[in-house]
Amino acid sequence: MPTDSTGRRPLKSRELPLFKNLAAALARVGATPNAISFASIVFGCGAGAALAATAHGGGWAQRACWLAGAAGIQLRLVANLLDGMVAVEGGKGGPTGDLWNEAPDRVSDAAIFIGAGYAAGSSPVLGFAAALVAVGVAYVRALGASVGAGQCFLGPQAKPQRMAVMTGFGLCSAALPASCTVFGRLTLPVLALWIVIGGGVITAWRRLSFVAIFLRRKPHP
Numbered sequence: 001m002p003t004d005s006t007g008r009r010p011l012k013s014r015e016l017p018l019f020k021n022l023a024a025a026l027a028r029v030g031a032t033p034n035a036i037s038f039a040s041i042v043f044g045c046g047a048g049a050a051l052a053a054t055a056h057g058g059g060w061a062q063r064a065c066w067l068a069g070a071a072g073i074q075l076r077l078v079a080n081l082l083d084g085m086v087a088v089e090g091g092k093g094g095p096t097g098d099l100w101n102e103a104p105d106r107v108s109d110a111a112i113f114i115g116a117g118y119a120a121g122s123s124p125v126l127g128f129a130a131a132l133v134a135v136g137v138a139y140v141r142a143l144g145a146s147v148g149a150g151q152c153f154l155g156p157q158a159k160p161q162r163m164a165v166m167t168g169f170g171l172c173s174a175a176l177p178a179s180c181t182v183f184g185r186l187t188l189p190v191l192a193l194w195i196v197i198g199g200g201v202i203t204a205w206r207r208l209s210f211v212a213i214f215l216r217r218k219p220h221p
Helices: 017-028 033-056 059-088 097-117 124-146 159-175 188-217
Strands: none
Touching: 017 059, 033 059, 033 097, 059 097, 059 159, 097 124, 097 159, 097 188, 124 159, 124 188, 159 188
16 A cells, blocks of 8 residues: 555554553553654664674674574564554644654664775665665655655555665675675675665655546645
8 A cells, every 4th residue: 555544654563462462561660652663773783883894704703694684674673563552542643743753763763874885895885875765755755745645655665675685784794604696706795785875766756657647636725
């Protein structure tokens, strides 16, 4: 579904008992959505730092950094999920909720992709490019909402898919030899960043097309 009338990304994980119970527990102990959003920045920056650290060591230490990067990415996503659940289902939303819902994601995306660009066998240029594309994809979604088209979550490289790619490459890099390449010469980090960049460009185009169709069909005075 490209849009959600509530403004939230449609996620099946929101209905899982584990996350419902965790969100309820956080609400009971007084955790605020903004604090959980801030925690997502910590996890995102930690993931980026762990990925970048893989370029400064080898052996089991390097594998541990790959795993830490993948874990940080997933914890960032869990925090992103729980902040909205505590705000909406827990009734703890505040006047700055929309700001905290968006700004931390942009910081986390940049940290993760730039960190991945400095990872072992990667490319800083691709890392910065992936960060720029991720921000662009989010901008198009926000643009759609600002003109009345609603929040457009079309893929193929929306945030969950971007983070799935990065988590997957982190786990594979931890499990496979450091010299492993794909298609003869592409390292796993480079392949992952190219997937994010290429998929992100397609995603931005699909979302722009969705918004353009909405504007053309919208009655004008």
